[in-house]
Amino acid sequence: MTLANPSDFNGSLQPQGWLRYFSFSLDHKVIGLQYLVCGFLFYLVGGALAGAIRTELVTPLSDFMPRDTYNEVLTLHGTVMIFLWIVPVVNGAFGNYLIPFYVGARDMAFPRLNAVAFWLIPPAGILLISSYFIAGAAAQSGWTAYPPLSLTTPAAGQVVWILSVLLLGGSSIFGGINFIATILKLRRPGLKLMQLPMYCWAMLGTSILVVLSTPVLAGTLILLSFDIIAHTGFFNPALGGNVVVYQHLFWFYSHPAVYIMVLPAFGLVSEILPVHARKPLFGYTTMVYSIMAIVFLGLIVWAHHMFTSGTPPWMRLFFTIATSFIAVPTGIKFFNWLATLWGGKIALNSAMLFSCAFIVNFVFGGITGVALAQVPFDIHVHDTYFVVGHFHYIVYGGTVFVIFGSLYHWYPKFTGRLLNEDLGRLHFLLTFIGFNLCFAPQHWLGLNGMPRRVAEYDPTFTTLNQVSSVGALLMAISTIPLLVNVVVTALHGKPAGDNPWNALTPEWLTSSPPPVENWIGEAPLVTEPYGYGQHQDRGREVQA
Amino acid sequence: MPTKTTFDTHQRAAPHRLNQRATCTVPIRTVLAVLAATTALVLTGLWVGNNVNMLPLDASSNAPTYDALFKVLFSIGTMLFLGIVILLVYSMLRFRRRAGDLSDGLAIEGNLPLEIVWTAIPAIVVLFVGIYSYDIYERMGGMVALNDHSAMDHSAMAQSAMAPGRVWGGIGAAGMDAAPGGPVLPVEVTAMQFAFIFHYPDAEITSGELHVPTGQQVELHMEARDVIHAFWVPQFRLKQDVIPGQPTVLSFTATKAGTYPIVCAELCGPYHGGMRSNVVVHEPEAYDAWLQQNSPNRTTT
Numbered sequence: 111m112t113l114a115n116p117s118d119f120n121g122s123l124q125p126q127g128w129l130r131y132f133s134f135s136l137d138h139k140v141i142g143l144q145y146l147v148c149g150f151l152f153y154l155v156g157g158a159l160a161g162a163i164r165t166e167l168v169t170p171l172s173d174f175m176p177r178d179t180y181n182e183v184l185t186l187h188g189t190v191m192i193f194l195w196i197v198p199v200v201n202g203a204f205g206n207y208l209i210p211f212y213v214g215a216r217d218m219a220f221p222r223l224n225a226v227a228f229w230l231i232p233p234a235g236i237l238l239i240s241s242y243f244i245a246g247a248a249a250q251s252g253w254t255a256y257p258p259l260s261l262t263t264p265a266a267g268q269v270v271w272i273l274s275v276l277l278l279g280g281s282s283i284f285g286g287i288n289f290i291a292t293i294l295k296l297r298r299p300g301l302k303l304m305q306l307p308m309y310c311w312a313m314l315g316t317s318i319l320v321v322l323s324t325p326v327l328a329g330t331l332i333l334l335s336f337d338i339i340a341h342t343g344f345f346n347p348a349l350g351g352n353v354v355v356y357q358h359l360f361w362f363y364s365h366p367a368v369y370i371m372v373l374p375a376f377g378l379v380s381e382i383l384p385v386h387a388r389k390p391l392f393g394y395t396t397m398v399y400s401i402m403a404i405v406f407l408g409l410i411v412w413a414h415h416m417f418t419s420g421t422p423p424w425m426r427l428f429f430t431i432a433t434s435f436i437a438v439p440t441g442i443k444f445f446n447w448l449a450t451l452w453g454g455k456i457a458l459n460s461a462m463l464f465s466c467a468f469i470v471n472f473v474f475g476g477i478t479g480v481a482l483a484q485v486p487f488d489i490h491v492h493d494t495y496f497v498v499g500h501f502h503y504i505v506y507g508g509t510v511f512v513i514f515g516s517l518y519h520w521y522p523k524f525t526g527r528l529l530n531e532d533l534g535r536l537h538f539l540l541t542f543i544g545f546n547l548c549f550a551p552q553h554w555l556g557l558n559g560m561p562r563r564v565a566e567y568d569p570t571f572t573t574l575n576q577v578s579s580v581g582a583l584l585m586a587i588s589t590i591p592l593l594v595n596v597v598v599t600a601l602h603g604k605p606a607g608d609n610p611w612n613a614l615t616p617e618w619l620t621s622s623p624p625p626v627e628n629w630i631g632e633a634p635l636v637t638e639p640y641g642y643g644q645h646q647d648r649g650r651e652v653q654a
Numbered sequence: 655m656p657t658k659t660t661f662d663t664h665q666r667a668a669p670h671r672l673n674q675r676a677t678c679t680v681p682i683r684t685v686l687a688v689l690a691a692t693t694a695l696v697l698t699g700l701w702v703g704n705n706v707n708m709l710p711l712d713a714s715s716n717a718p719t720y721d722a723l724f725k726v727l728f729s730i731g732t733m734l735f736l737g738i739v740i741l742l743v744y745s746m747l748r749f750r751r752r753a754g755d756l757s758d759g760l761a762i763e764g765n766l767p768l769e770i771v772w773t774a775i776p777a778i779v780v781l782f783v784g785i786y787s788y789d790i791y792e793r794m795g796g797m798v799a800l801n802d803h804s805a806m807d808h809s810a811m812a813q814s815a816m817a818p819g820r821v822w823g824g825i826g827a828a829g830m831d832a833a834p835g836g837p838v839l840p841v842e843v844t845a846m847q848f849a850f851i852f853h854y855p856d857a858e859i860t861s862g863e864l865h866v867p868t869g870q871q872v873e874l875h876m877e878a879r880d881v882i883h884a885f886w887v888p889q890f891r892l893k894q895d896v897i898p899g900q901p902t903v904l905s906f907t908a909t910k911a912g913t914y915p916i917v918c919a920e921l922c923g924p925y926h927g928g929m930r931s932n933v934v935v936h937e938p939e940a941y942d943a944w945l946q947q948n949s950p951n952r953t954t955t
Contacts, residue, residue: 418919456751559915
């Protein structure tokens with residue numbers, strides 16, 4: 111069976127030039143960049159919402175916005191950041207751009223499905239945000255939408271929220287199927303699975319999680335919408351429904367969703383570190399197995415979000431143990447990255463600074479994560495700012511730092527121009543300081559009695575909340591050098607050449623930006639994507 | 655067809671892999687340096703864990719147990735975090751690329767013994783942490799089967815005062831908390847948008863604040879009227895969701911007199927942040943006085 115014959119669809123019928131980025135393009139590189147830019151725009155929206163939250167929390171009183179608006183803002187912030195920024199960018203953007211190169215293909219396995227997957231996102235996102243203006247009220251029950259709260263808050267906003275998340279989940283599933291098919295079926299002849307760059311393994315693992323768990327979320331949300339629209343009683347205790355069942359179903363997706371957000375970041379870091387440290391990726395085989403171990407364990411840990419929900423003791427025990435053991439494969443990955451850096455020739459450029467900061471942030475979030483997995487520890491800090499601090503260290507300090515690092519690393523491939531390093535380092539410094547200032551104090555706040563999702567708090571917590579808000583302001587400011595850098599570079603940046611980093615992975619063995627169908631001539635067979643140090647003169651050879 | 659690719663890996667001869675093997679020729683100075691660094695790290699972690707206080711006052715018999723667990727986790731966490739960050743920053747500085755150096759680092763692709771070591775480290779750490787926290791949880795009463803009535807005999811009074819039926823979750827009354835011989839004080843908690851209501855079935859008192867004596871085990875029987883709430887007293891280190899349609903239970907013994915906040919910890923609507931109350935912990939005599947003052951039956955006693 112031929113899965114795709116690219117010359118059928120990448121011909122002259124497709125728009126050329128900048129217009130193709132606004133078209134139903136079937137080119138995986140165009141779709142990747144569509145994901146990236148679209149995701150970044152939603153990141154700015156989600157960031158503005160975060161700014162509103164941190165402004166409200168400058169004072170202990172609820173005095174900046176109405177209380178129900180505050181709940182709408184925190185619901186939209188979580189939903190936008192997860193479903194419209196991190197998941198689409200770390201999977202859709204980099205996955206679409208890089209995976210066909212890495213397997214030696216000219217496009218994804220199902221290009222039309224790919225375009226559909228992307229084009230579901232802008233309408234879903236606009237629908238979600240417009241619910242605030244059109245439906246009278248956006249969803250107010252948090253991104254978790256726990257019933258019965260989600261059954262009692264304004265129905266229109268909640269239903270729009272469900273519809274939007276269903277569309278985004280559908281997009282995610284289409285993408286996942288596409289990645290699995292591409293990685294397993296479109297590999298260039300002669301290329302073995304254990305020769306693939308690590309990001310392929312990360313995306314294979316992630317896509318398995320997407321395909322297995324996202325349908326569960328979809329089904330759950332459909333039942334929830336029945337409860338709201340048709341007054342069924344699946345999750346309505348007044349009609350005999352069970353609210354804890356919703357939580358089980360919700361977290362069956364939403365815990366793996368954490369790995370859907372971080373595994374691709376692990377993959378991207380595994381690409382960036384060897385290039386800028388000039389060393390092979392340490393322990394390739396154990397890295398592959400640890401990804402698959404995380405995938406398996408990630409599916410059986412969901413109830414650690416529910417230790418205070420009235421789960422039976424044996425369940426608490428099981429989920430504590432399963433969750434703790436995720437630290438083992440994750441630990442292997444971090445030690446292997448450190449070993450990759452050890453003895454290297456490390457270039458401390460922006461891509462590398464963000465990647466190394468990712469290690470610092472994620473280790474911190476991982477350690478608090480192991481603590482949170484312990485039932486007695488969690489019972490005190492569950493649903494507090496400790497948890498808010500923890501998961502922002504994972505998804506922002508982890509994944510978003512990697513997204514920025516990846517941007518500095520692959521921008522020359524996307525555009526043929528190198529991002530300005532001075533602006534990049536400024537961006538890094540502001541982000542790193544702002545991020546830690548914003549989220550580190552939240553751990554203390556949680557331990558000492560500040561619950562999450564509140565618009566007002568005990569006045570003794572004022573100072574640290576203000577520190578946190580200053581950090582958020584720095585994070586907001588940090589996007590300015592980034593935006594200036596991206597725009598100015600696109601117009602006047604230093605030409606990068608095809609392979610500015612002397613990298614060995616296949617996307618660098620073609621022009622920058624690459625041609626339609628990726629290579630003029632046959633795709634190269636790259637069996638050692640991390641073969642640094644084997645030919646000491648090779649760096650100069652490529653430069654020549 | 656000409657390609658722009660100047661370097662094609664499949665044209666290379668089979669490369670020789672430099673698989674570093676563990677050797678016995680590690681210099682003694684390196685061994686000593688590693689040992690000294692590890693010792694310093696462990697001591698720093700222990701010092702931080704034991705001397706940096708991150709927690710509020712401990713006012714229940716369960717809180718010191720929790721704090722002991724916290725210290726252990728904080729110590730181990732500090733050691734791991736500092737160790738990894740120091741290694742990372744050291745590598746970034748020590749192995750920095752010098753200007754004009756276009757060469758590669760060493761072609762080390764792995765080291766099995768080393769990888770086994772750092773698989774074992776987190777495995778041992780999480781195994782220890784898991785067993786230790788299980789022990790703590792059991793001492794807190796978390797592993798008590800809540801519907802096993804033989805384990806709840808001493809709270810028979812509480813059972814009779816409650817609506818019959820299954821308790822869905824929470825922390826039972828048979829942990830180390832159990833005041834030996836002492837009766838358990840049952841209190842029925844109703845949570846609603848946006849308040850907690852406390853009912854004392856024995857004294858027939860209904861209150862917006864929780865009053866409890868020190869040294870007596872209290873058993874909260876909790877149910878929500880509208881949406882999910884959560885009952886949290888940071889100074890007790892205890893939290894339990896209060897769920898509509900599914901009664902939950904939470905046991906504790908207060909140890910220090912004072913007034914502590916009760917915080918709703920589950921998003922429950924616009925005034926969630928304002929859904930707070932107080933637990934007033936009295937010395938036993940003061941508690942009896944409070945009971946006398948507020949009981950509707952006080953004329954008869």
